[in-house]
Amino acid sequence: MYALVALISGLVFGLGLAFSEMTNPAVVLGFLDIFGDWNPSLMIVMASAIAVGMIGYTIKNKRIKPLLADDWQIPSLRHIDKKLIIGSGLFGIGWGLSGYCPGPGLTALTNNPSEGFYFITALILGSAIYQLQNRISH
Structure with a gap:
């Protein structure tokens, strides 16, 4: 089950990268080019990632342990x-x-x-x- 969840998570992550065009270096470099042809789309990707992380931490704070592991793996x-x-x-x-x-x-x-x-x-x-x-x- 752990491997299946990891596979699905990786696929969702990869699809998100592809859909948001973060696999295209020109999009990323366009975000960094604030004095040229600036592309703000990476901010939306970052905000989405932060929102998903906040949801994850909310779930973590309501559960004693994860569904598929013995304990939480949080950096100390x-x-x-x-x-x-x-x-x-x-x-x-x-x-x-x-x-x-x-x-x-x-x-x-x-x-x-x-x-x-x-x-x-x-x-x-x-x-x-x-x-x-x-x-x-x-």
């Missing part, structure tokens, strides 16, 4: 640290340069294979560098 860290700032900065820079974040980047493997390959390769390489650095520092 509540402070802003160096790792968060650097990680979010790198994510934003990568997103701004390419127009892709990880979900739409995967779809680019079929929509635009050459760009998708470079993006996913950089994503995997960046993740590997982080894992290596994390092992060395701990």
Whole structure:
């Protein structure tokens, strides 16, 4: 049942990305181009995501435990640290340069294979560098 819910959730998420054109890097880059041909559609996508998240937290606060797990998997860290700032900065820079974040980047493997390959390769390489650095520092 858990795998089925995960599959359906992933499909709904992917369809939402495709329907809102967030798989098209030109739309994302158009949102970031506030002094040029600005495209505000990403704000609607963000507002929708926040609304869904608020509904999720409302449901979570009314239930003792989830339907398909033993306990809630909520992040415990509540402070802003160096790792968060650097990680979010790198994510934003990568997103701004390419127009892709990880979900739409995967779809680019079929929509635009050459760009998708470079993006996913950089994503995997960046993740590997982080894992290596994390092992060395701990």
